Amino acid sequence: MPTTQQHVLAQAGGPAVPSTASCARHLPLEHGDATVASGLWAHWQRVNQAASIPLGLRKLDEAGNLRNLQIAAGEATGTYRGPVYMDSDVYKMLETAAWELGRHRDDALEAFLVETTALLERAQQEDGYLNSHYQVAEPGRRYTRLENSHELYCAGHLMQAATAAARCFGDERLLGVARRFADHLVKVYLHGDPPGLDGHPQVETALVELFRLTGEQSYLELAKRHVDDRGRGLAGHSRRGSEYFQDHAPVRDAPIIVGHAVRALYLEAGIVDVYLETGDESLLAASERRWDDMVAARTALTGGHGTRLLGEAFGERYELPPDLAYNETCAAVASIHWAWRLLLATGNGRYADLIERTLYNGFAAATSADGLRFFKGNPLQRRRDHVTFEEPLRRRGWFFSACCPPNVTRLVSSLQHYVATTTAEGLYVHQYTAGTLATRRRGGVLEFDVQTDYPWDGAIVLTVRQAPEEEVVLGLRIPPWSATTRLLIGAEEHLVEPNPDGYLTLKRAWRQGEVVTLHLDMNPRLTYPHPRVDALRGCVALERGPLVYCFEQQDQQAGIDIDTLTLAPGADLEVVHRPDLPGIGRTVTIGAGIRTSSLPHSEGLPYFPRPPETVETATQAVAIPYFQWDNRDDCAMRLWVPAAQS
Numbered sequence: 001m002p003t004t005q006q007h008v009l010a011q012a013g014g015p016a017v018p019s020t021a022s023c024a025r026h027l028p029l030e031h032g033d034a035t036v037a038s039g040l041w042a043h044w045q046r047v048n049q050a051a052s053i054p055l056g057l058r059k060l061d062e063a064g065n066l067r068n069l070q071i072a073a074g075e076a077t078g079t080y081r082g083p084v085y086m087d088s089d090v091y092k093m094l095e096t097a098a099w100e101l102g103r104h105r106d107d108a109l110e111a112f113l114v115e116t117t118a119l120l121e122r123a124q125q126e127d128g129y130l131n132s133h134y135q136v137a138e139p140g141r142r143y144t145r146l147e148n149s150h151e152l153y154c155a156g157h158l159m160q161a162a163t164a165a166a167r168c169f170g171d172e173r174l175l176g177v178a179r180r181f182a183d184h185l186v187k188v189y190l191h192g193d194p195p196g197l198d199g200h201p202q203v204e205t206a207l208v209e210l211f212r213l214t215g216e217q218s219y220l221e222l223a224k225r226h227v228d229d230r231g232r233g234l235a236g237h238s239r240r241g242s243e244y245f246q247d248h249a250p251v252r253d254a255p256i257i258v259g260h261a262v263r264a265l266y267l268e269a270g271i272v273d274v275y276l277e278t279g280d281e282s283l284l285a286a287s288e289r290r291w292d293d294m295v296a297a298r299t300a301l302t303g304g305h306g307t308r309l310l311g312e313a314f315g316e317r318y319e320l321p322p323d324l325a326y327n328e329t330c331a332a333v334a335s336i337h338w339a340w341r342l343l344l345a346t347g348n349g350r351y352a353d354l355i356e357r358t359l360y361n362g363f364a365a366a367t368s369a370d371g372l373r374f375f376k377g378n379p380l381q382r383r384r385d386h387v388t389f390e391e392p393l394r395r396r397g398w399f400f401s402a403c404c405p406p407n408v409t410r411l412v413s414s415l416q417h418y419v420a421t422t423t424a425e426g427l428y429v430h431q432y433t434a435g436t437l438a439t440r441r442r443g444g445v446l447e448f449d450v451q452t453d454y455p456w457d458g459a460i461v462l463t464v465r466q467a468p469e470e471e472v473v474l475g476l477r478i479p480p481w482s483a484t485t486r487l488l489i490g491a492e493e494h495l496v497e498p499n500p501d502g503y504l505t506l507k508r509a510w511r512q513g514e515v516v517t518l519h520l521d522m523n524p525r526l527t528y529p530h531p532r533v534d535a536l537r538g539c540v541a542l543e544r545g546p547l548v549y550c551f552e553q554q555d556q557q558a559g560i561d562i563d564t565l566t567l568a569p570g571a572d573l574e575v576v577h578r579p580d581l582p583g584i585g586r587t588v589t590i591g592a593g594i595r596t597s598s599l600p601h602s603e604g605l606p607y608f609p610r611p612p613e614t615v616e617t618a619t620q621a622v623a624i625p626y627f628q629w630d631n632r633d634d635c636a637m638r639l640w641v642p643a644a645q646s
Contacts, residue, residue: 014417051371092406099413102168128184147236152198156206204270261306265334303358349502426473443468
């Protein structure tokens with residue numbers, strides 16, 4: 001039976017819901033109190049619902065994910081197919097279905113959830129263990145090669161799916177499967193002889209969420225145990241070294257984020273979750289220290305993380321090449337998870353700033369305009385003669401290691417939960433999208449209707465639908481890129497003075513029908529890299545609002561090669577709204593006054609005793625939002641462009 005705490009939290013919304021006893025400064029809105037009605041986010045959710053999710057469900061059949069579980073349940077014969085973590089894709093799609101069903105009725109998704117839950121019940125072993133690879137391909141080998149087995153990683157995704165299903169519509173059956181597995185892990189790791197740590201962190205944050213939902217203290221204790229044990233040589237061995245598993249130093253001591261990017265970022269999310277429920281300040285301080293270093297020296301302009309394709313890993317400080325950048329899609333999802341938990345813990349808008357940058361650029365670029373193709377890695381440059389068989393230069397319909405597409409679907413389905421939070425003071429808006437927002441106070445409900453065409457336009461209009469009698473704070477994040485920001489309450493203009501956390505806070509007794517209008521600066525701007533980023537020295541990029549722009553060969557005039565472009569600091573930039581660009585759909589392009597420089601291909605080494613003379617020609621080039629690239633042909637693209645010399 002559900003505990004009292006489960007009933008209390010059942011109305012809470014989102015993938016991360018700190019308990020009422022946590023030390024969170026911000027809490028998610030209740031389920032249904034944030035909606036996405038129109039605009040780009042709504043478009044993404046429609047494409048996700050109509051194309052990406054049906055594709056994912058088909059692939060679970062075609063790739064063998066469900067067949068593996070059927071064999072484990074004794075209902076089919078054959079051999080195991082795919083990598084060891086095939087079950088995790090099933091769980092991500094179950095989580096996707098849960099978030100979707102929390103927003104609207106869908107008979108096909110409901111049938112998938114019910115039928116797959118029943119399959120998991122039949123496949124689960126008597127002691128609660130559930131992993132089709134080790135039940136079918138390697139029976140008797142459970143927990144013997146944890147450095148790469150992904151057993152606890154898969155268990156974590158099961159727990160997250162079950163939590164989403166319970167929160168969205170009170171599902172008990174999937175929660176039962178997850179709890180039986182969690183109880184098994186408690187026996188093995190807390191009351192038995194622990195076999196070691198999973199080489200792929202993820203279960204930590206899932207266990208904390210299961211504790212928050214059920215009130216079962218042992219789940220929190222197990223999550224804390226995994227966090228405390230990390231860095232003590234318990235995750236096995238790898239030729240890449242213990243840094244690859246984040247097992248090189250205790251989490252309170254590790255100064256920087258290293259190793260496999262997705263593993264590292266999931267671990268950090270779990271560390272912050274454990275802090276939120278235990279109040280261990282040393283965990284938060286260590287995680288914030290690593291976040292600061294990561295943002296300052298290991299983050300792409302698009303918010304992408306994990307420079308190196310080899311090992312899908314973080315590189316050295318300022319190792320941020322555009323052409324060889326990996327920036328895995330799963331790392332973008334994990335980065336958003338970490339930043340969101342840091343935001344709940346601290347209330348600091350810098351975490352919402354990175355969520356915005358990552359979401360609109362490094363994450364959104366992963367999916368094609370039609371929702372049917374995906375990037376695993378997200379490069380910032382593609383040359384005309386690129387090698388087509390190499391990752392990550394083309395989107396694909398699916399992958400042998402298909403971790404990224406279902407990660408995309410589950411995040412897009414739950415986007416509404418990242419818009420705003422509530423505090424003792426009032427309602428804080430972190431991301432701007434059209435819809436409704438509400439927070440419940442003792443004196444009633446404060447509810448706003450939000451109208452905006454963001455990110456294409458910088459105007460955000462919030463109209464009070466209902467309000468309590470007492471004064472309540474409305475906090476509006478002011479992005480650091482907005483050089484000039486205007487605020488109107490009704491027709492009266494007010495001074496914009498963000499607080500130290502980056503929010504404009506308006507405290508008043510709101511009246512029904514009152515209108516607040518925020519105007520963010522959407523003028524195009526040039527962005528320059530840190531001089532220690534060797535691969536980008538002397539280059540410049542183009543941004544507008546939260547969007548990073550790039551140049552695709554497809555958009556340029558005949559005779560203009562984007563590999564010869566240089567962009568002058570004082571270049572004229574022209575914004576053009578396009579209602580339907582073929583192959584892309586709605587967009588805003590930027591025309592830029594640029595120069596092209598030509599130096600003919602010659603024999604011999606491409607090095608000279610003195611700077612070679614080139615001929616420069618002034619012309620116009622067209623840039624599109626980076627997230628919309630690779631939707632029309634196999635053409636060249638570049639985000640960073642050499643800056644023209646004065």
